Amino acid sequence: MFMQISPFSRSHPAPLVAALLVTLSGFLSGAGWPQYAQASQAAEEIPMLVLSGTLEAGSAVLLHVKGAPEGSRLKGKLNGHAFPFDDQGRALIALDMRTKPGNIPLRVTVTTPNGAKHRLAKTVSVKKREYKVERIDGLPKKKVSLNKEDLARAKKETASIRATYKLKGGHAAYGNGFQMPVEGRISGVFGSQRILNGKPRSPHSGVDIAAPKGTPIMTIAPGRVVLAGKDYFFTGNTIVIDHGDGVSSLYSHLNAIHVSEGNWAPEGTLIGEIGMTGRATGPHLHWGVRVRGARVDPLMLPGIRNRR
Numbered sequence: 001m002f003m004q005i006s007p008f009s010r011s012h013p014a015p016l017v018a019a020l021l022v023t024l025s026g027f028l029s030g031a032g033w034p035q036y037a038q039a040s041q042a043a044e045e046i047p048m049l050v051l052s053g054t055l056e057a058g059s060a061v062l063l064h065v066k067g068a069p070e071g072s073r074l075k076g077k078l079n080g081h082a083f084p085f086d087d088q089g090r091a092l093i094a095l096d097m098r099t100k101p102g103n104i105p106l107r108v109t110v111t112t113p114n115g116a117k118h119r120l121a122k123t124v125s126v127k128k129r130e131y132k133v134e135r136i137d138g139l140p141k142k143k144v145s146l147n148k149e150d151l152a153r154a155k156k157e158t159a160s161i162r163a164t165y166k167l168k169g170g171h172a173a174y175g176n177g178f179q180m181p182v183e184g185r186i187s188g189v190f191g192s193q194r195i196l197n198g199k200p201r202s203p204h205s206g207v208d209i210a211a212p213k214g215t216p217i218m219t220i221a222p223g224r225v226v227l228a229g230k231d232y233f234f235t236g237n238t239i240v241i242d243h244g245d246g247v248s249s250l251y252s253h254l255n256a257i258h259v260s261e262g263n264w265a266p267e268g269t270l271i272g273e274i275g276m277t278g279r280a281t282g283p284h285l286h287w288g289v290r291v292r293g294a295r296v297d298p299l300m301l302p303g304i305r306n307r308r
Helices: 007-011 013-029 034-044 150-162
Strands: 048-051 059-066 073-078 082-083 088-094 102-111 117-126 133-136 185-190 195-198 199-203 206-210 214-220 224-234 236-243 247-256 270-273 284-291 294-296
Touching: 013 073, 048 117, 048 199, 048 224, 059 294, 073 088, 082 088, 088 284, 150 236, 185 284, 224 247, 236 270, 247 270
Parallel strands: 133 195
Antiparallel strands: 048 059, 059 088, 073 082, 073 102, 102 117, 185 206, 195 199, 206 284, 214 270, 224 236, 236 247, 247 284, 284 294
């Protein structure tokens, strides 16, 4: 059956052709049926994993699931260990300083509000990281070879610090990255093998920043003060701040503490001052970071590694 063309169309074909071309152009450009086109595009978008940087031993990166529909549920695992996401769909993931070289699986499951599941995967290739050897001499003998009483005291204080590394949940406050707590000379590097007065000790799990006594120290990200310890044997005046989801920062050898346990400290809050309390040979800040137990180089945190 053929469509009948009106006499107007036969005698004046140009207007009809022009109209058809305009309509076809609108459909091709997406102008025609805009709601349908947008819905189709949204339905076709597939979530993908985006990392803020290269993940290596002793580092942390922000993971964002791009394209996940609003209201989606996110679950992730790195090398078989689960990690949480914040309410913005971001997660801080990390590898411990002693992670062995090899390929590590990163898996994320996205469950959309309509029940559809997307299983995303990425392989993280980890290379061997070399660490320096640092010799520190001139420490008081009693600070290196402890007597029975000092050893018992040090163990108790160390246990109180380590207990904060096991905290979970809380308000995730690391999504915008981190900032330096103080500016100064890096006097002790992360991961170095420490030899104190000629005796090998555990690897250095933080960074030392030398600065004049009394220099202000700021928190590196919002968080809650979960430890404000006074005059610890090794770390002197010590602060630990919980940034949520098992992410914490440690500040030690302080001359003074300006916060109390339980305080909420917004980013940039003055928390203490540079000092040399505890086992120290000069005024400096020992600054450490843990991400769900993983020892992380503070200078390899998102927001800091790109600014140094």
